[in-house]
Structure formats: C-alpha cells, structure tokens
Amino acid sequence: MKSIFVVFCLLFSVSAWSNQLESIRIWPSPDNTRIVLDMGSAPAYDYFMLNDPHRLVVDLRQTQNRVNFASITNNSELITRIRDSKPPSPGSYRLVFELRSGVKPSLFPLTPAGEYGHRLVIDLPYQDQSRAPQPVARQATPVGQKEIVVAIDPGHGGEDPGAIGPRKNREKHITLAISRRLAELINKExxxxxxxxxxxxxxxxxxxxxEIARKARADLLLSIHADSVANQGPRGASVWVLSSNRANREMASWLEKQERQSELLGGVGEVISQTDGNPYLTRTFLDLSMDKSRADSYAISEHILSAMGKVVRLHKSKPEHASLAVLKSPDIPSILIEAGFISNPQEEQLLITAEHQQKVALAVFNGVKSYYRQNPPSGTMMASQPTQGGTRQHTVRSGESLSLIAQRYGVSVSRLKGHNQLQSDVVRIGQVLDIPGS
Incomplete structure (x- = not known):
C-alpha cells in the first residue's frame, strides 16, 4: 500500500511540474535588457507589471524552478533583484523581477536551436533614452573635410552565439574581436x-x-562573420554581396537559414512602413539607389578580397552572392566578410588568436582604404588630397553609368564628357576615365 502511495505521489509531481526553469541569463545592451529563461519544454506563461516599486511578474504554468538566484550574473542597471513569490495556482511558479523604472516588456518563446533548448525571451526596452548612446551633435563639415564613415557590424551577439567551432569557440566573440581591431585601424586613418x-x-x-549605420551617415557597412559547415574540411575567407536573385547555392542557403534563426530573436517582427507619396516613383528611386549600392559593394569587395588574399587563405577568389538582411540597405553599400571557417579545427584555432585577428582586420582595412583612395566620395578629405600628376582616374565597373560616375565625383556629365572627349553618354566596363578637378 505504501509503495502504491509513493508511485502516486511521483506521478502527481510529474503532472504538476511538467516543465522546468533550468537557468536565467541576462544580456544588457545600450537600449534594452534581454532576459532569457531556459526551459525544459515549451513555456506556458502569463505576465503583468506592478508599480511603486516597479516589478515585472511572470507566471510559469506547471513549472518547477531549478535556478539558484545567487548564481545569476546580472550586469543590467535596470534589474535590481530577482526573486520568486506565491504562485497563483498549485504547480505554477511565479518569478518577480524588481526594476529601477517602469518598462513595456515584450515576451516571446523560442524553439530549440543550436546549443539552446526551449526558451522564453523577455525584452525590457529602456524608456529613459539617456541610457542609450545619443548621436553626437556635429557642426556643418566644411567642403573637403568630411570623413568617410565605415559602420562595422560584429555578427551575432548575446543570446545569438552564431556558429560554434569543434573546440566550442563562438563566432560572436571572434567577430567582435576582429571588428574592434578594424575600428581601431580605421580611426587612426x-x-x-x-x-x-x-x-x-x-x-x-x-x-x-x-539603421545604426544609417544614423551614423555611414558610407559603407561591413558585417564581420566566421563561416561554418557540417564538413570540417573547408577553409578560407570569403566576401559576400547582395544577390539580385535568391541565391540557390548550398553555402548561401545555409547562411540564409542561419540568418532566419537570428531574425527570430528580434521578437514578433517589424512592420514595414510605406510612403504616402507615389509608390511607383518611390520604387524607382529605391531601385536606382539599390543598383548603385550593389555596384559599389561589389567594387569594394574586390579590393578587400585582393588585400585579404595576400595575408590569409581565401575560400573563393571572387565575391559571392546571397540574399541576406544585413546586405539589403538600399542606400549604403554593404558587404559581409567571412573571416574563415570556425568549423575547421585548424582555422578555428587561428581565428581565436590575436595575431590572426589583426591580420584579417588589417587586410580588410587595406582593401577599403585602397578603394576609397581610387574612388573618394565628393566633398571628403580623401577627395581633396592631391593625386599623382594632379589627375584622378576611374575604371568603369558593371552597373555604372556616366551620370552615376559624375555624381560620385561631384562634376557635371558634360564636363566629364568633354574632359574625356566622349561623343555619347555610353561607357563600357573596364573603360578608364580621367576625372577633372572639382
């Protein structure tokens, strides 16, 4: 009789606690704090806010806690304390986050992916925007003194580790290390x-x-990543630009699949706004802007690949194409750089060393600088610097027109034609044009 009672109690406890809260991870960022609850299975939850003092209360139905609150790493200025409280019903678990200020939380579940199982993600955006970095007020830059701004995007981060190597090194740490080195080189130029x-x-x-790149008025966006495939054999760096069509190659498909998983971490998604003006005119301007952005991206990527090929192994000697969100900005040339294959044991070991990270950063920097020395944007310091013989030259690339080249260098089409003794507006790929002084 006693054994039957024990079995009954065990069955009751399993049914009452069909889920487990296994860990709590906190990721503070400049504009929000993200909390991740690692769960044994898909969470069933409710939540509400309380004021005076500010608290977020999360009720997890049929859940048992296995977390020691003292072991949680909390570097967020928003969260002051994590505790539990009396649950609203037997078998449920009430979690309380004490906060410094009120927030409008966003909660959403994530299914298992990579090294993570079921998760409940809680985003707490800072209502006090003084916490977030504010754009620096800048005076009008005199003509010829404008800086070329390069936005550097370290891939992944926080809850999104990116690819994980055989020795458990994470892509997100490698990309941030290389990006910091690259930023240091650029800021010294x-x-x-x-x-x-x-x-x-x-x-x-x-x-x-x-959007961060756009607010900084960036001339270029470089997204730094580290490749990974199921086969540990492939090695070498590669450079990716936006494809006009959906990429169908195996590697591009893998990248896009990985990106979709990252997009889930953005929460419920974003509403795409539409302009109130003429939709056909808007689409035309966007198409023209995208064509210019893609042409510039491809040209810059060739310079980067040339510089990288001198110091590191290349996986592909030509730019690759894929349809990735980080490359789709219509107004900023955007390039994704795979520093190497973290899935390859030898290359993984290289990617975590300071020496190799500096090699990659220096090669990317040299490639970018090489391009802008040859094609300085109008009104920038580089454009005002004297060139050999007092004349600049431009080699026509795919997707470029005479009007586009004239706009880039801040001269009129008629002056550009006259300076090069052109009889028409037609230019051919590979044609070298002399650029008259502005």
Whole structure:
C-alpha cells in the first residue's frame, strides 16, 4: 500500500511540474535588457507589471524552478533583484523581477536551436533614452573635410552565439574581436571614422544594424562573420554581396537559414512602413539607389578580397552572392566578410588568436582604404588630397553609368564628357576615365 502511495505521489509531481526553469541569463545592451529563461519544454506563461516599486511578474504554468538566484550574473542597471513569490495556482511558479523604472516588456518563446533548448525571451526596452548612446551633435563639415564613415557590424551577439567551432569557440566573440581591431585601424586613418553596431556581447536586431549605420551617415557597412559547415574540411575567407536573385547555392542557403534563426530573436517582427507619396516613383528611386549600392559593394569587395588574399587563405577568389538582411540597405553599400571557417579545427584555432585577428582586420582595412583612395566620395578629405600628376582616374565597373560616375565625383556629365572627349553618354566596363578637378 505504501509503495502504491509513493508511485502516486511521483506521478502527481510529474503532472504538476511538467516543465522546468533550468537557468536565467541576462544580456544588457545600450537600449534594452534581454532576459532569457531556459526551459525544459515549451513555456506556458502569463505576465503583468506592478508599480511603486516597479516589478515585472511572470507566471510559469506547471513549472518547477531549478535556478539558484545567487548564481545569476546580472550586469543590467535596470534589474535590481530577482526573486520568486506565491504562485497563483498549485504547480505554477511565479518569478518577480524588481526594476529601477517602469518598462513595456515584450515576451516571446523560442524553439530549440543550436546549443539552446526551449526558451522564453523577455525584452525590457529602456524608456529613459539617456541610457542609450545619443548621436553626437556635429557642426556643418566644411567642403573637403568630411570623413568617410565605415559602420562595422560584429555578427551575432548575446543570446545569438552564431556558429560554434569543434573546440566550442563562438563566432560572436571572434567577430567582435576582429571588428574592434578594424575600428581601431580605421580611426587612426586621417579622413576615416568607424562606428560599431554593437560594442559588447548583446544581440542587435538584424534590421537595426543597418539603421545604426544609417544614423551614423555611414558610407559603407561591413558585417564581420566566421563561416561554418557540417564538413570540417573547408577553409578560407570569403566576401559576400547582395544577390539580385535568391541565391540557390548550398553555402548561401545555409547562411540564409542561419540568418532566419537570428531574425527570430528580434521578437514578433517589424512592420514595414510605406510612403504616402507615389509608390511607383518611390520604387524607382529605391531601385536606382539599390543598383548603385550593389555596384559599389561589389567594387569594394574586390579590393578587400585582393588585400585579404595576400595575408590569409581565401575560400573563393571572387565575391559571392546571397540574399541576406544585413546586405539589403538600399542606400549604403554593404558587404559581409567571412573571416574563415570556425568549423575547421585548424582555422578555428587561428581565428581565436590575436595575431590572426589583426591580420584579417588589417587586410580588410587595406582593401577599403585602397578603394576609397581610387574612388573618394565628393566633398571628403580623401577627395581633396592631391593625386599623382594632379589627375584622378576611374575604371568603369558593371552597373555604372556616366551620370552615376559624375555624381560620385561631384562634376557635371558634360564636363566629364568633354574632359574625356566622349561623343555619347555610353561607357563600357573596364573603360578608364580621367576625372577633372572639382
């Protein structure tokens, strides 16, 4: 009789606690704090806010806690304490986050992916925007003194580790290390300035990365990553630009699949706004802007690959194409750089060393600088610097027109034609044009 009673109690406890709260991870960033609850199975939950003092209360139905609150690493200025409280019903678990200020939380579950199982993600955006980095007020830059701004995007971060190597090194740490080195090199170059989309180990929504670059008025966006495939054999760096069509190659498909998993971390998604003006005119301007952005991206990527090929192994000697969100900004040339294969044991070991990270960063920097020395944007310090013989030259690339080249260098089409004794507006790929002084 006693054994039957014990079995009954065990069955009751399993049914009452069909889920487990296994750990709590906190990821503070400049504009929000993200909390991740690792669960044994898909969470069933409710939540509400309390004021005076500010608290977020999360009720997890049929859940048992296995977390020691004292062991949680909390570097967030928003969360002051984590505790439990009396649950609303037997078998449920009530979790309380004490906060410094009120927030409008966003909660969403995530299914298992990579090394993580079921999760409940809680985003707490800072209502006090003084916490977030504010744009620096800048005076009008005199003509010829404008800096070339390069936005550097360290791939992944926070809850999104990216690829994980055989020795358990994470892509997100490698990309941040290389990005910091690259930013340091760019900031030391007169006439150039770097801005990072993330400066620490936290997640940034994929669409927000381009928005950070746009707010900084970036001339270029470089997204730094480390490749991974199931086969440990492939090695070498590669450079990716936006494809006009959906990429169908195996590697591109893998990248896009990985990106979709990252997009889930953005929460419920974002509403795409539409302009109130003429939709056909808007689409035309967007198409023209995208064509220019893609042409510039491809040209810059060739310079980067050339520089990287001198110091590191290349996986592909030509730019690859894929349809990735971080490359889709219509107004900023955008390039994704795979520093190497973290899935290859030898290359994984290289990627975590400071020496190799510096090699990659220096090669990317040299490639970018080489391009802008040959194609300085109008009004920048580089454009005002004297060139050999007092004349600049431009080699026509795919997708470029005479009007586009004239706009880039700040001269009129008629002057560009006259300077090069052109009889028509037609230019051919590979044609070298002399650029008259502005």
């Amino acid at each position: 007169p006439g150039m300035r770097a801005v990072l989309t993330r400066t620490g180990d936290y997640f940034v929504n994929l669409n927000q990365r381009s």
